[in-house]
Amino acid sequence: MQSVATETRPIQEATRKSARVAGVDLALRAIEVRRQVIEFARRYPDMPFHLGGSLSCAEIMAVLLSGVMRTGADGTPWEQRDRLVLSKGHASLALWPALMQAGLLTQEDLDRGMLGPDTVIGKQPKRNVVHGIELSGGSLGMGLGYAVGLALAARRKGLASRVFCVMGDGECDEGSVWEAASFAGHNSLGSLVAVIDANGLQLDGPTAQVLDSGPLSAKFAAFGFDVQVVDGHDVQALAEVLSLHSERPLAVIAHTVKGKGLSFAENDVKWHDRCLDDDGYRRAVAELEAARREVLAHAE
Amino acid sequence: MQSEEQRLCGLDAKVVFGETMARIAKDDSLLTVVVSDYGRRLNLDAMREELPSAFVQCGIAEQSQVEVASALANEGFHVLAPSYATFITSRVLDQVRVMLGMMRSPVVLVGLSAGCEAGALGASHMALEDLACMRTIPGMTVVCPADNVELASVLEELAAAPRPAYVRVSQYGTDACLHAQGMQRAFGKAEVLREATDGQVAILATGPLAGEAVQAADLLAREGMAASVTEFAVVKPLDTEALDALSGKRLVVTVEDHGVQGGFGSAVAEYLSGVEGAPRVLRLGMPDEYLDADTPRHLLERAGLTADGIARQVGEALA
Numbered sequence: 001m002q003s004v005a006t007e008t009r010p011i012q013e014a015t016r017k018s019a020r021v022a023g024v025d026l027a028l029r030a031i032e033v034r035r036q037v038i039e040f041a042r043r044y045p046d047m048p049f050h051l052g053g054s055l056s057c058a059e060i061m062a063v064l065l066s067g068v069m070r071t072g073a074d075g076t077p078w079e080q081r082d083r084l085v086l087s088k089g090h091a092s093l094a095l096w097p098a099l100m101q102a103g104l105l106t107q108e109d110l111d112r113g114m115l116g117p118d119t120v121i122g123k124q125p126k127r128n129v130v131h132g133i134e135l136s137g138g139s140l141g142m143g144l145g146y147a148v149g150l151a152l153a154a155r156r157k158g159l160a161s162r163v164f165c166v167m168g169d170g171e172c173d174e175g176s177v178w179e180a181a182s183f184a185g186h187n188s189l190g191s192l193v194a195v196i197d198a199n200g201l202q203l204d205g206p207t208a209q210v211l212d213s214g215p216l217s218a219k220f221a222a223f224g225f226d227v228q229v230v231d232g233h234d235v236q237a238l239a240e241v242l243s244l245h246s247e248r249p250l251a252v253i254a255h256t257v258k259g260k261g262l263s264f265a266e267n268d269v270k271w272h273d274r275c276l277d278d279d280g281y282r283r284a285v286a287e288l289e290a291a292r293r294e295v296l297a298h299a300e
Numbered sequence: 301m302q303s304e305e306q307r308l309c310g311l312d313a314k315v316v317f318g319e320t321m322a323r324i325a326k327d328d329s330l331l332t333v334v335v336s337d338y339g340r341r342l343n344l345d346a347m348r349e350e351l352p353s354a355f356v357q358c359g360i361a362e363q364s365q366v367e368v369a370s371a372l373a374n375e376g377f378h379v380l381a382p383s384y385a386t387f388i389t390s391r392v393l394d395q396v397r398v399m400l401g402m403m404r405s406p407v408v409l410v411g412l413s414a415g416c417e418a419g420a421l422g423a424s425h426m427a428l429e430d431l432a433c434m435r436t437i438p439g440m441t442v443v444c445p446a447d448n449v450e451l452a453s454v455l456e457e458l459a460a461a462p463r464p465a466y467v468r469v470s471q472y473g474t475d476a477c478l479h480a481q482g483m484q485r486a487f488g489k490a491e492v493l494r495e496a497t498d499g500q501v502a503i504l505a506t507g508p509l510a511g512e513a514v515q516a517a518d519l520l521a522r523e524g525m526a527a528s529v530t531e532f533a534v535v536k537p538l539d540t541e542a543l544d545a546l547s548g549k550r551l552v553v554t555v556e557d558h559g560v561q562g563g564f565g566s567a568v569a570e571y572l573s574g575v576e577g578a579p580r581v582l583r584l585g586m587p588d589e590y591l592d593a594d595t596p597r598h599l600l601e602r603a604g605l606t607a608d609g610i611a612r613q614v615g616e617a618l619a
Contacts, residue, residue: 127374127403136402139394145364146399149371156353157375176395179364186359 024299026235029062029101031292034261036097038284040114041276049123050090052271053168056199056232056256057091061098063238064164064195071132073103080159083150085135087143088168088197089124090273095133096121104132141174143167144194148180151192151249164193164242170202172213178223184249185224192249193242194220197232199258201269220251232256261288308448309477313469314412316448317382318343320455324378325350331459332377334369336362338412342382362387366395370405378462380455384418385411385427385468393433401437406462408455409434414444415470415507415557416586416600422593427468428586432562434466435536441465442536444507444556444564449479450533457487468507470557472596476511478531490542491531499526500550501614502579506532506564509600513555515607520614527553527614535564543571549579553614557605560585582617584610 037054041047064084065071072081086095099105109120109131120131124138135146147165154161171177184192196216204210213219217227225248228241232254241252258272259265262284265274276284308316325331325347333344334356348355356372358365362383369381381388388409389396399405411430418425435442441463445451451469458465478493485491493510494517496502501520505513510531517527530542546552552572554565565583572578586603600606604613 129374137398139398141363142367142395142398145367146371148364149368150375152356152368153372153375153377156377176363176367179358179361180367182361183358183364183368 023236023239024295026059026063026067026239027295028292029066029098030059030235031261031288031295032101033058033062033094033097035288036110037093038276038281038288040093042281044114045275045277047123048273048275049093050273051093051276052201052258052265052273053088053197053199054091054093055260055262055265056258057094057166057197058260059233059235059238060166060195060197060254061094062101063235063242064166065098065102067235067239068242069102069162069164071102071104080161082162082164083134083147084132085143085147085150085163085165086125087135087165088140088171089135089138091166091197092121092123092125092138095125099132102132140168140171141176144177145180145183147192147194148183148189151184151189152187154191155189160191162191162193164195166195166197168202169196169198169200169213169216170207170210172196172216173211181220181223181225188224188247189249190245190247194225194249194251195242196251196253197256198253199256201258201267201272203272205269217251217253220253225249225251227251227253229253229255233260261291263287303480305449305480305482306477308452309480311448313448313451313471314341315343316451317410317455317469318345318347320452321354321380322346322350324456324459325354328378328459330376330378332356332372332379334358334365334372334379334381336360336365336383336387338383362392363395366392366399366407366409369407370399370403373405373407373462374403378459379406380408380410380459382410382412384425385414385430385470386425389427389430389433389466396434396437400464401439404439404464406464408458408462408465408467410467410469412469414468416591416596417470417472419591419594419596419599423590426591428559429562430466430468431535431556431558431564432566435563435567437464439464440536441534442468443534444468444470445533446478446508446510446531447475449477449483453483454487454533470507472508472600474597475508476514478511478514488534488537488539490539491533492528493531494527494529496526496528499528501525501527501553501618502546502549502551503527503529503553503555503610503614504532504568505529505555506535507557509555509557509605512605512607512610516610516614519607519611523615525615525618532564535567538567538571540571543568544575546579547575547577551582551614551617552579553582553584553610553617555605555610556585557600558585559588561588582613584613
């Protein structure tokens with residue numbers, strides 16, 4: 001974990017309850033999230049799903065929903081639950097299995113599929129709070145402002161709820177992100193955590209070439225956030241920084257690999273959105289199984 | 301002695317907004333007004349004194365304003381989000397689509413200085429497309445009060461029962477106080493301001509130009525043409541029963557301080573296009589162009605939206 005001390009005020013370790021799920025299990029859950037992402041692609045072979053950005057945030061989703069958040073499915077009184085806003089709605093394929101792992105969706109919900117009117121999940125999320133889905137759609141740049149509003153509501157109600165917003169680094173091109181960041185910093189929304197899935201690629205190519213977002217850590221710091229930079233595939237590092245609390249909002253810059261887990265898709269902009277053919281599916285299943293065995297081997 | 305209604309009609313609409321918020325805040329601790337650096341003119345000091353947490357300042361950032369307002373509304377607060385009409389509608393149209401449309405967040409957007417009220421500031425500040433933008437969002441309630449009595453009543457109605465809504469506020473200083481006797485109609489219902497049972501012409505108006513429409517009917521009566529005047533404060537959902545009642549008319553005239561395409565007149569024409577034997581529709585509104593800065597009165601005169609202009613165009617249509 002690379003941790004950058006950009007702040008004059010030290011971040012206090014939160015008096016959080018110990019992570020419910022230990023590191024090995026979180027790593028396995030992240031791999032299972034990837035497995036489910038691949039199963040969605042298998043089920044809809046003609047749909048160019050957003051595989052790259054779903055695979056890059058598997059650890060973020062698993063750690064948030066199974067390790068860090070008080071989801072409301074864990075006995076936390078519902079009103080006091082933490083909220084998760086998936087701003088990069090394109091990555092919903094990773095959200096659904098992580099919500100299932102947290103007990104907020106069932107296998108039956110997933111089996112009903114992603115298309116048409118009679119589904120619970122979709123290609124883009126539809127707000128449905130009983131399942132932990134707070135935001136609709138995938139129109140980029142809206143999640144942080146919505147998360148700010150949720151954090152403000154919790155403050156006004158005197159609730160300890162934290163609000164996590166998962167965004168992409170490409171998404172940070174949107175000006176609305178910085179309107180919301182200004183608000184969060186100005187109002188010291190300490191319950192807000194912006195998690196940037198910094199996979200370095202967007203539709204048209206590397207973010208550094210499309211519109212260099214520069215050092216996001218410095219930008220968020222300038223907007224009044226505490227900032228942590230982590231390896232977004234290191235579940236223990238993620239669990240640690242996502243549990244930090246201070247009276248300022250927190251930005252976690254999680255460096256990730258787009259297409260993570262599928263050797264043929266990693267860091268390849270073509271896998272931003274692409275159909276997965278039979279051969280790709282077989283290779284993906286084999287590679288994810290190998291990854292699972294490796295985690296287990298390391299655990300012993 | 302001046303009645304409360306007459307007092308309200310003599311005030312700036314923005315002052316009435318603040319007075320109304322202060323009154324609501326006394327009984328409703330969930331009231332929330334989310335602003336984007338347009339709070340000082342809204343007379344909100346009394347509300348803030350009553351309920352300090354009701355005031356949320358976003359700075360000049362309307363996208364954030366709509367997002368923050370929507371989350372607060374979905375967490376149970378009764379949220380109004382006022383700003384310049386063009387900025388709280390067309391500038392944030394995608395936020396409104398997602399947050400108020402798809403997510404049905406019960407936020408009341410309030411568009412101030414709508415129509416050509418901000419004409420002195422030029423085309424960038426006039427809101428002549430806002431109705432068109434807002435009424436195409438599924439599930440939106442769209443309201444154009446004709447005077448401050450109606451404005452206060454509409455704000456109270458929507459704060460008490462929040463829903464995805466847009467309240468369009470325009471005022472020209474010469475407007476009639478059409479509700480000097482208080483509000484008589486139920487929310488959502490059109491209100492007949494001038495009867496003309498046997499007349500061939502029905503004038504339908506939304507917003508403060510309803511007063512000009514009444515004066516136009518007076519002018520037409522002097523020429524021997526009887527015209528009824530009906531005010532439609534609620535543009536969506538449209539009171540179609542009131543439109544069905546126009547079946548025997550020769551001419552329906554719509555009047556609005558909005559672009560002639562996409563607004564109230566278009567809504568009326570869309571409905572009547574599906575009614576067999578429906579009357580012909582003459583749509584009066586602002587021209588299909590961006591206008592140079594001028595006083596609101598001059599802009600309305602040039603667009604033919606004063607009493608004289610309305611009467612003249614009705615006469616020409618029947619000639």
